[in-house]
Amino acid sequence: MIFPFLKTLFLSLRRGPATRRYPRVVRTPFPGTRGHLVNDAGKCIFCGVCARRCPAGALVVTRTPAHWTLDPYRCIVCGYCVEVCPKKSLRMEPWHRRESGGARGQG
Amino acid sequence: MGTVMALFFVVVVAPLVGLVLNGADRVVTARLQGRVGPPLLQPLYDLVKLWRKEPLVVNRVQIGYVYLHLAFMVMTLVLLALGGDMVLALFAHAFSALSLVIGASSVRSPFSRIGAQRKIMQMLAYEPVFILLVVGIYLRTGSFMASAVGRLDAPLIVSLPLVFLAYLVALEIKLEKSPFDVATSHHAHQELVKGVTLEYAGPYLALIEVAHFYETFLLLGIVAAFFVRQIWLGVGVALVVYAGAIVVDNVCARLRTTWMVRCLWTVPVMLAVCNIIWLYVRRTQGG
Amino acid sequence: MLHNVTEVSAESLRDTIAARFPQGYRFITLTCVDGGATWELLYHFDRNYELSHVRVRVPKGAVVPSISGIYACAALVENEVQDLFGVTFEGLTVNYERRFMLAVEAPLAPMVRTPVAQAAARAGEMRM
Amino acid sequence: MNNATTSTPRRTVIPFGPQHPVLPEPLHLRLVLEDEKVVEAQPAVGYIHRGIEKLAEVKDFQQNVFLLEHVCGICSFIHALAYCQGIEELMGVEVPARARYLRVVWSELNRLHSHLLWLGLLADAFGFESLFMQIWRARERVLDLEEQTAGARIMLSTCTIGGVRRDLSAEQVGQVLRGLDELEREFDMFVPVVIKDATVKERLCGVGVLTQRQAQELGAVGPVARASGIARDLRVTGYAAYGELGVNPVIETDGDCYARTLVRVRELYQSLLLLRKALRHMPDSPIAVAVKGKPEGEVVMRVEQPRGEVMYYLKANGTATLERVRVRTPTFANLPALLAILPGCELADVPVITLSIDPCVSCTER
Numbered sequence: 001m002i003f004p005f006l007k008t009l010f011l012s013l014r015r016g017p018a019t020r021r022y023p024r025v026v027r028t029p030f031p032g033t034r035g036h037l038v039n040d041a042g043k044c045i046f047c048g049v050c051a052r053r054c055p056a057g058a059l060v061v062t063r064t065p066a067h068w069t070l071d072p073y074r075c076i077v078c079g080y081c082v083e084v085c086p087k088k089s090l091r092m093e094p095w096h097r098r099e100s101g102g103a104r105g106q107g
Numbered sequence: 108m109g110t111v112m113a114l115f116f117v118v119v120v121a122p123l124v125g126l127v128l129n130g131a132d133r134v135v136t137a138r139l140q141g142r143v144g145p146p147l148l149q150p151l152y153d154l155v156k157l158w159r160k161e162p163l164v165v166n167r168v169q170i171g172y173v174y175l176h177l178a179f180m181v182m183t184l185v186l187l188a189l190g191g192d193m194v195l196a197l198f199a200h201a202f203s204a205l206s207l208v209i210g211a212s213s214v215r216s217p218f219s220r221i222g223a224q225r226k227i228m229q230m231l232a233y234e235p236v237f238i239l240l241v242v243g244i245y246l247r248t249g250s251f252m253a254s255a256v257g258r259l260d261a262p263l264i265v266s267l268p269l270v271f272l273a274y275l276v277a278l279e280i281k282l283e284k285s286p287f288d289v290a291t292s293h294h295a296h297q298e299l300v301k302g303v304t305l306e307y308a309g310p311y312l313a314l315i316e317v318a319h320f321y322e323t324f325l326l327l328g329i330v331a332a333f334f335v336r337q338i339w340l341g342v343g344v345a346l347v348v349y350a351g352a353i354v355v356d357n358v359c360a361r362l363r364t365t366w367m368v369r370c371l372w373t374v375p376v377m378l379a380v381c382n383i384i385w386l387y388v389r390r391t392q393g394g
Numbered sequence: 395m396l397h398n399v400t401e402v403s404a405e406s407l408r409d410t411i412a413a414r415f416p417q418g419y420r421f422i423t424l425t426c427v428d429g430g431a432t433w434e435l436l437y438h439f440d441r442n443y444e445l446s447h448v449r450v451r452v453p454k455g456a457v458v459p460s461i462s463g464i465y466a467c468a469a470l471v472e473n474e475v476q477d478l479f480g481v482t483f484e485g486l487t488v489n490y491e492r493r494f495m496l497a498v499e500a501p502l503a504p505m506v507r508t509p510v511a512q513a514a515a516r517a518g519e520m521r522m
Numbered sequence: 523m524n525n526a527t528t529s530t531p532r533r534t535v536i537p538f539g540p541q542h543p544v545l546p547e548p549l550h551l552r553l554v555l556e557d558e559k560v561v562e563a564q565p566a567v568g569y570i571h572r573g574i575e576k577l578a579e580v581k582d583f584q585q586n587v588f589l590l591e592h593v594c595g596i597c598s599f600i601h602a603l604a605y606c607q608g609i610e611e612l613m614g615v616e617v618p619a620r621a622r623y624l625r626v627v628w629s630e631l632n633r634l635h636s637h638l639l640w641l642g643l644l645a646d647a648f649g650f651e652s653l654f655m656q657i658w659r660a661r662e663r664v665l666d667l668e669e670q671t672a673g674a675r676i677m678l679s680t681c682t683i684g685g686v687r688r689d690l691s692a693e694q695v696g697q698v699l700r701g702l703d704e705l706e707r708e709f710d711m712f713v714p715v716v717i718k719d720a721t722v723k724e725r726l727c728g729v730g731v732l733t734q735r736q737a738q739e740l741g742a743v744g745p746v747a748r749a750s751g752i753a754r755d756l757r758v759t760g761y762a763a764y765g766e767l768g769v770n771p772v773i774e775t776d777g778d779c780y781a782r783t784l785v786r787v788r789e790l791y792q793s794l795l796l797l798r799k800a801l802r803h804m805p806d807s808p809i810a811v812a813v814k815g816k817p818e819g820e821v822v823m824r825v826e827q828p829r830g831e832v833m834y835y836l837k838a839n840g841t842a843t844l845e846r847v848r849v850r851t852p853t854f855a856n857l858p859a860l861l862a863i864l865p866g867c868e869l870a871d872v873p874v875i876t877l878s879i880d881p882c883v884s885c886t887e888r
Contacts, residue, residue, distance in 0.1 A: 003358040004719050008656060008711045012141040018659040019142045030666070034673040055585035078588045078679040083687070092673070140655040217536045221558065221869065285649050286721055360721040361649025363870045364558070396820045421741050422824075423850035425835045438822060438833065438850075443759050445822055467741045467858035471850075478575075495568045495887060505576055 033094040034077045039068050043089035050081035050090060072097055110189060117188040118181065121328075125320030126150050128327070132353055139357045154316055160309035165214045172210030173311045177318040179203035184325050190254025193241045200237070200325075203318070204230055211303040222302030228364045232371035233277035239379040240274055240329075243267045246386045256335055264333040269382035271333055273375035275348060278326050280367070284356035398446035404458060407450050411461045414439060419446070421465040426475045428507040433481050437461070452481075462487040470494070478505040533561070538872060540569045545876060546643070547883040555869060563864040565857060571887040578847035583609060583817055583838070586847065587682060593849055594885035595676055596636045597827045599628045601849075601885075602681035607761060608823035608836045609683050613815060620807040621685035622763040626800045627671070627698075628678055628686075629762065629825075630793040634705075635664040636828035637786045637793075640880045641716065644783065647873040648725040653715060660708035667701045670694065685810025695801050702794055713787055726780035730863040730875035733777055740858040744830020745789065746879050749774045749781035756826035767799050779878040786880075816840050827852055829880050851885040 012018075020027065029035055046066045051059040058074035059081060061067065082090045130147040137144020146152075164170055180203040186196040204226065211223035241251070247266050248255035256263065264271055279286075304315055330348050331341030362370075402410050422438040422445075429451065435458065437448040452458055460483040462469035472483045473494035480503030496502075538551040548569035554562040574593055578586050591602040603625055610617060617625075638661035645653040665675045671690055672678035680687050690698070716722060732742065737750035747754050748771055755771035757764040772788045774781035817838035824833045830852030837846040856879040867875055 003355075005358040005653060005712075005715045006354070008715070009139050009354065009357055009652060011711065012652075012656065012659075013138055015141065017138070017141055017143045018655070018662065021143055030670045030673075032673050033669055034679070053585070055581060055588040076588060076592070076677065077674070078677070079673070079687075080585075080588060080679075136652075140652040141659055142655060217534045217555075220534070221536075221555075224558075285651075357652040359650065360645075360653075360719070360725050361870075362721060362724060363868060366724065396822065418738070420738065422831075422833055423848075423854070425846070425848040427837060427846045436835070438835070443754075443756070445824075447822075465741070466739070467855070470854065470857060493568070494566075495571050497568060497571075500571075504573060507579075 029094040029096070031094060034079050034092045035095045036072070036077065036093055036097045037070055037075060037079075037081065038091055038093050039070070040089045040091070041068065043087050044068055045087055045089075047086060049084050049086060053084045054081055113188045114185065117184045117324075121184060121324040122317055122320040125323040126154075128323050128349060129320060132349070135350070135353050136357060139354070150316070150320075154313050157313035157316070158310050162310050163308045164311065165216075165306050168213045169210045169306065170311060172206040172213070173307065173314050175206035176203050176210065177314050177321075179206065180318045180321045180325070184321055184328075187253045187325070187328070190252055190257070193244065193251050193253050196253070197237055197241055201230065201234060207303055207315070211306070214306040216306050219303060219305045222305065225364050226303050228368055229280050232368045233280045235376050236270075236273045236277040236371070236379055239376070239383055240267070240270050243270045243379070243383055243386060246383065246390055256332060259335065262334045262336055266386060267333070267382055269378040273379040274329070275351075276371065276375040278330070278348065279352055279355060280371075281322065281326055282352055284352050286355075286359040286362040286367075396447060398444070400446070400448050402448055402450050404450055404452045404456065407448070408459050408461060408464070410448055411437065412464050414448075415464050417441070421461075421468055424468065424471045424475060426479045426481060426505075428479065428505065430507075433458070433479065435475075435481075457482050457484045459483070460485040460487070477503075479503055480506060536869065538876075540566075542873075545873065545881070547881055549876075549881055549883045551864070551872070551876070553864075553869070553872060558869040560864055560867050560869065560872060563861055565861060567883060567887055569887075570884050572884075574888040575847055575849060579843060579845070582842040583844055584683065586844065588679060590847070590849070591677060591679060591681075593888055594827075594851070594882055596639060596882060597632045597829070597885075598676055599632045599672075599678045599681060600825060600827045601832065602679075603629060603762070604823050604825045604832055604834045605836070605847075606681050606683050607825065608821050608834045609817050609838075611821050611823065612817040612819050612836065612838055613683075613813060615684050615811060615813055617685055618807040618809060618811060619763070619805045620689070621809045623800050623804045624686045624688075624690065624809065625681065625762040626764060626767065627690070627797060628668075628680055630797045630800070631664055631668050631671075632678075633828045634790060634793045634797075635661050635668070636880075637790050638664060640828075640877070641783070641786065644874065644877050645716075647877045648722065650722065653712060653722075656712045660705060660712070663701060663705050663708060667698055667705075670697060670701075682810060684813040685808070687810070689809045690801075690804075695804070699798065699801055702797055706794060709790060713790075716783060716787060723780065725871075725874060726783055727778060729779045729871050730867060730878055731776070731778045732859055732863050734775075736862055737777070737859060740862055741855050742830075742859040743852050743855045744827065744880075745772075745782055745785040746830065746856050746859055748772060749785045750777035751775040754831070756824050756831050759824075761825055763800060764796075766803075767796055769796070779874055782878045816842060817844070829853055829882060830855065849885075849888050851882065851888070853879070853882045853886040856881070857886070 046061055046063050046068060048061040048063070051061040055078065056074045056076045058071045060069045079092050082092055127147065129150045133149055134144050134147055179199045183196045183200040183203065186192065186199060208223045208226045211219045211226070244256060244263065245251055247263065248259060304312060307315060327345040327349055330345040331338065334341030334344055400410065419439040419441050422440050425436040425438065427434040427436070432451045432453050435450045435452070439446045439448070450458070458481055460468070460472055462472055463485060466487065469486060469488045472486055473488070473490045475481050476483055477495040534555045536553040536555055538553050539545055540548040540550040550566040550569070552564040552566065553560050574589065578589055581589050587602050587606060590605045591598045593601045638657055642654045642657035642661065645657060668678060669675050671694060672680045672688060732746065732750050734751045737747045737752055742750065743754070751773060753771040753773050755769060757769040758771060772785050772792060774784050818840040820837045822833060822835050824831050832852055833850040835846070835848035836844060839845050860876065860879045863875060864872065
């Protein structure tokens with residue numbers, strides 16, 4: 001056969017595009033995806049373990065005044081803080097953050 | 108009146124047809140590759156965007172050659188549309204390509220220069236086919252005037268089938284499609300960044316794009332001319348040929364320049380020569 | 395936990411490594427460790443999945459003989475060590491003059507641990 | 523080649539990179555050309571040196587897992603694996619069986635997507651854009667599998683000292699196995715093209731030949747060495763669960779770009795095989811053991827990455843931070859081979875040859 005790719009070429013015509021018009025069409029992440037970090041402020045005791053363990057230094061926690069801040073630009077979304085949190089107040093949500101801050105809603 | 112209409116057609120309508128064809132090319136290519144791809148009129152949006160940009164140049168020489176490139180391309184079309192001398196059209200067309208080469212060589216960028224060298228190699232590969240095409244038409248009509256084609260009783264394809272095949276291969280080169288897209292193309296970024304058009308920006312790049320639209324029309328117009336008298340059949344075949352060129356573009360890797368010349372000079376040029384010899388023999392025996 | 399380590403002096407380094415080349419040892423890489431007053435250079439070799447190492451300790455400021463004449467591929471890593479630690483190699487086949495890994499405006503010898511040594515490396519480099 | 527820099531009029535110098543469209547890596551090659559023939563190639567790196575080795579001396583040995591994962595944005599898991607195995611050897615930690623199997627699963631997923639990424643870029647390098655898209659379509663499936671199992675597409679962050687951080691449920695194992703079947707059907711759509719298409723072979727066969735002797739002397743690793751007939755694959759040493767699963771190195775002998783392509787294509791199928799085996803025979807056990815204490819001593823750990831052997835040298839002194847972390851990535855070892863095969867080739871072949879060693883400059887410089 002001269003052009004072995006011909007068959008695949010027309011098959012991909014039938015299968016439709018594999019890409020999507022991204023900002024308008026967003027794929028739903030799989031359950032369990034590490035999208036962005038959320039802190040349940042009600043459970044947090046501001047112990048600062050997460051900030052000390054964070055490999056990227058993205059968290060700053062102060063006891064007085066009780067403050068928990070995340071620098072989303074430094075966060076590498078590894079989920080290590082979730083693992084070490086003694087009160088399990090931290091969790092990972094599957095949706096990724098928008099390009100400039102703020103968690104993405106549904107689509 | 109006919110002349111004015113023809114002029115209007117080749118100067119105004121031709122580039123628009125070329126533009127839409129190029130847009131369709133991008134949509135079809137995207138679909139074949141499994142992408143969403145741009146809208147049909149993307150070439151127009153690109154053109155508008157380029158036109159509004161600041162005109163930056165490397166040197167003044169290269170701008171002159173852009174205008175020459177476009178002017179001679181239009182001249183080729185006008186000559187053919189008005190039924191003028193085909194040999195003159197051939198040279199106008201060659202000079203149009205040559206101005207791009209000289210313009211590209213006038214800058215210091217090595218990518219641009221190597222692109223120019225490759226463009227010359229491309230011309231070396233496809234020009235014989237064009238010359239043989241003109242010779243074939245001459246043998247058939249007994250005249251170098253393009254208008255003579257229109258007066259034929261049977262379409263050209265009947266007497267020039269092998270030249271037509273050779274022309275299809277030359278077309279693939281002229282449209283800068285794989286496997287022959289060595290000098291520049293929308294995707295020939297891998298070796299030469301952008302090749303001959305690398306050092307052109309803004310409105311000047313837009314002019315080159317416009318020239319490319321004219322050329323697309325010209326090249327497909329020649330395909331249609333093989334079927335003159337049955338013009339709609341010709342248009343249909345031209346569109347099929349264009350679609351075929353896009354498909355071939357998508358099932359081939361890019362080949363080396365030397366391979367391109369070797370390939371062209373063996374099969375297609377030989378096919379065309381055989382066709383010419385056959386025509387000549389028939390002519391001398393018949394007349 | 396490092397097995398097959400041969401300790402050599404800087405003078406006998408080239409001979410030791412030249413002896414390994416014909417025996418089919420593959421040069422993996424060179425590691426430099428800042429040992430305070432000395433440089434600790436560890437040459438890693440592999441033969442049939444078995445690791446072996448040649449260790450040489452030189453005082454800081456001394457010149458280390460390059461093995462790039464024996465193993466051509468060592469030139470790149472020696473340039474890297476020269477960049478990052480400020481160790482000087484003698485007889486490098488390709489010398490990037492401390493601009494292999496680092497940009498022109500980058501700090502010199504950034505991997506050196508003590509600030510004093512870093513300053514010394516910097517002072518020794520102010521040749522432009 | 524001594525007077526190559528003196529400008530004879532027929533010579534052109536082409537700056538290949540550091541921002542070249544075909545090579546999404548900041549590698550600069552100064553190519554000296556005669557017409558379109560390369561007579562000399564000089565590399566320059568250092569455009570993306572991030573100082574990770576230095577930073578690893580500041581972070582503690584647990585945090586380093588995540589740091590060193592970022593050495594490479596392609597085979598991230600395998601970097602973390604090499605580091606974790608090194609620390610485990612220093613501390614005498616025995617990793618549970620299930621964790622060792624899961625490590626194989628993620629390593630091989632990394633290898634699949636790395637090889638597919640490379641194969642796509644190679645197709646792009648010889649101007650076969652539609653093939654490139656087709657291959658990346660398959661790669662997207664691998665990334666989906668990674669996200670399904672690890673929670674991220676590239677930075678899996680699932681390896682930890684003493685085991686892994688995530689387990690796979692029986693349902694997930696089934697999903698991955700079905701995904702692999704789909705993936706194999708995708709392979710069948712492009713693999714025949716890569717190995718049989720006439721235009722592709724025209725661009726790959728006989729281009730950039732590296733002899734076995736050169737490969738040995740220049741210290742080439744991974745598929746580059748294996749394509750030149752050197753049967754060196756560190757998975758044979760049986761780290762993680764590779765010992766139980768059994769690995770035979772894939773070898774070709776021609777040493778040209780086509781051989782290097784074949785090696786990687788065959789490794790795609792080898793990875794599928796290993797993945798299926800690992801998923802079907804995964805034993806039941808905890809996925810991690812608690813790690814107590816601090817590491818001390820020196821260790822060299824080597825594992826097989828998609829691009830070849832990666833070497834980690836770790837020196838610890840009984841504190842939470844390490845004294846020295848040294849990473850020798852496979853591309854660093856393959857660069858000398860690249861420089862040896864470039865002279866004499868045509869300019870049109872430079873992207874193909876450069877890509878055929880699968881350069882990953884970001885991890886080369888760390």
